Amino acid sequence: MNSSWRKLARSGSFMSGLLIVAFWTLCALAGPRVVPYDPFEDDILNALAAPSLMHWFGTDQLGRDVLSRVIVGARDILLVAPLATALGIALGVILGLVTGYFRGIVDEVIGRLIDALLALPLVIIALLALTAIGPSRLTVIVVIGIVFAPLVARTVRAAVLSERNLDYVAAARLRNEHAAYILFVEILPNVMPPIIVEASVRLGYAIFTVATLSFIGFGIQPPSPDWGLAVAESYGLINGGFWWPVLFNTLAVASLVIGVNLAADGIQAAVNA
């Protein structure tokens, strides 16, 4: 493990990715205290002001400072995306361990259910959940978690399949260990490397998905300064020449996704080496 940490520390892509993610995390944590303006305060007289020394990123259609909203907007997405990823990983790991270890009928049934779930587009599932339980941050977390679980499960299952044939599992069976002990204490630690890689890659997707859902209105709801939401509210204004609210929010999403993916690349290289 020590050598993996050292490899990570020397990985350029991991360190630069980490830097970007750390920046946005800082914004999310300290946002309201460092912003130049109140991100929620309307100033209709000053609506859609172009970027200037007063408002570096300009103002939006209600006259709110875009810079302040972008900084505070990191909050929701950095709360929802990691939680959704964690839920997806947790569900996926359990499913993957169970299907990979027991094989047989359990594997067949769960496997087909997973296939069925994978056949549905994300938006359909989101729409279903939205009408059933109503839009909220929790809905977004649950929807993304459920959509990710099968993908994670497949990766974990493949890793478990090669582990279960190793003799330490046979040795555990000769001690009459419970299946849960074999799965979580014997096998799980040995399949952690692919799970860690999967988690880092999934986090990137989750951020993008949260932004997408918010953009199409199924995700985080107004008046949150969330980036996807902000783009949705102001992209119609581009035709009028008011590009700044869209551009800076888009850049924020893009930079965070790129940062997470850079870090994921670094992790993958360190784990596989």
Place this chain on the structure above:
Amino acid sequence: MTPHALVVQDLYIAYRVRGRDLAALKGLGFHIGAGEAYGLVGESGCGKSTVALSIVRYLPRNGRVSRGRILIGGHDLYALGDGEIRELRATTLSMVYQDAARALNPSIRVGEQIAEIYRLRGLTAPEAKTRTLAMLQRVQIPDGQSVYDRYAHQLSGGMQQRASIAMALSIDPKLLILDEPTTGLDATVEAEILDLIAQLRREIATAVLFISHNLAVVSRMCDRVGVLYAGALIEEGPTAEIFGDPRHPYTVGLLRSLPRPGRRKDHGRLESIPGSPPAPDDEALGCEFAPRCGLAEEKCLRVAPPLFDLGAGTATRRSRCHFHARAQALARITPDDEPALSATDRSLPPMLEAVGLSKSFGGGRHPVRALHAVSLQLWPGETLGLVGESGSGKTTLARVLLGLVSPDPGGVIALDGMTLAGDSRARRADQRKALQIVFQNPDSALNRSHTLRRLIGRVLARLGRVPRAERPARLAQLTRSVQLADHHLNLRPRELSGGLKQRAAIARAFAGRPRIVVCDEPTSALDVSVQAAILNLLAELQTQHRVSYLFISHDLATVRYLSDRIAVLYLGRLMEIGPAERIFSGPHHPYTAALLSAGLGLSEKTGLRTRLVGEIPSAIHVPHGCVFHTRCPRKLGAVCEEQEPPLFPGAESGHQIRCHIPASDLGARSEFAVQESGDAA
């Protein structure tokens, strides 16, 4: 004078790992004359593969020659340009790899791969094919035309290795490198391949570099031998002299640690070399072997010995030891007066009894019949050796007995007269505890995420039912009994050497105080010097705990040391079972005879050979009648093809042979018999 085929001069090779240079070869020097066969022996990690790779210039990218030269036919290998090195590989230099399955291209027909070489040398396609077929015949592939059209995966391991030897010989090389060419093969197939190489050596004047960890193989194949230790030669000389009169304590120790015929657990322990070879990042000031050497003095730790020339005018003999003159005075480290085991009382009922065990895998039309109607008994305190080639069902039998795999209906396993459930989970706690196993490969058997303390402690808790308060004391006691140090308990398996890992696995098997321990090839993944120590440990634990062993191995010499009785398995059937010495002295089943002659040791250089043709048939298409008739050198005729012989009584009670030929005609092979007198060396 013709130039040497190969000269290696003062070669230093280092691999760059995590920013540090790890030395793999440290001043290696030897030469091979034209047409000479030179053997390089050494344990894992001593640099054998690096030597092979450096001579064909296929070192991995992080490997670098930091000093020294390699001359092939007078050319400095590392001064050649890319074109010249390709030319050299195409005309003078070829190599046979350990794993033929990976050395052959899986998607090109075997014949085409060889013919390609001829075509590259300017022959037309039909000419190339003719030459290829001739070459396939030369490596004794019986049906060359059909092998020509097959892919590598359609050939058996032995055939694959023959094909890759044919490929290596097709360029008519001046120097042929054989890197562990028989290591992955079964003993009977290995014997065939070695015969072939010996035969080819007589026909063609190629110089051979034979790299192996197996002393017996090298002693049979080579004119001269070099012993490699920690990246440098420690001894070199003509084969007979090295093996007959070793002059380095390491060689002396290696030779002594081979289990010799006649040596059995009740006579005393095997010799072994303490410790393990140095890690590549250990920088020794003095002699690299000193920490493990019984002769080492203060000077050895301070001053690295040069390679002393012992040549008294004749052939060169060299030894890297300050005290080479008295290397053979190396003290024996294991006392000969270990307490002998009391004989097993076979008038009592057996502890474990299996009746008619069969196991087929995969239903449908072509099930794999791994085990067929095997019956055997095991008495308290005895060792039953289980021998057979790969695919004979040894491991399946072990897993069925343990309850990891349920037998087919009809088979019965009984412990103390009580029938055991097929699945270990359905057995009673004390029954489960009674049967434990030491697996072949400790890397697979020990969970790599757990420390030894946790690995062994868990068994104490689950099977031993040792109260929490007493666990540390029991753990310490177990650790001591397998000769591990206390600090090892805090380590994970990958931080230990192979021998130490296997000790941990043995400690785990004994933690629940079992009555029967299945040892599934426990030493086959280990080096010779470590192997002996593990066998000694198993013998000691047996004396202390009075456990019974089911000892599985493909190597008869290893089985012989520990076993009281031996069972020979072929295609899932018992072919012969009986007292250990009777199995060796005969009369034998023809298959046992073949196994015995395939596993000839150092001292048994000649003698009658029983050679088998072909390889073990697939367990999907088991031959009719006697399953061995397809390879049997003593097949009688139709009766063998039609009727499966039962187990006939052999020479004494408890000895049974499955053969139509009466025991009195099967013949005793005196050369395999016990040689009590041959144990003096």
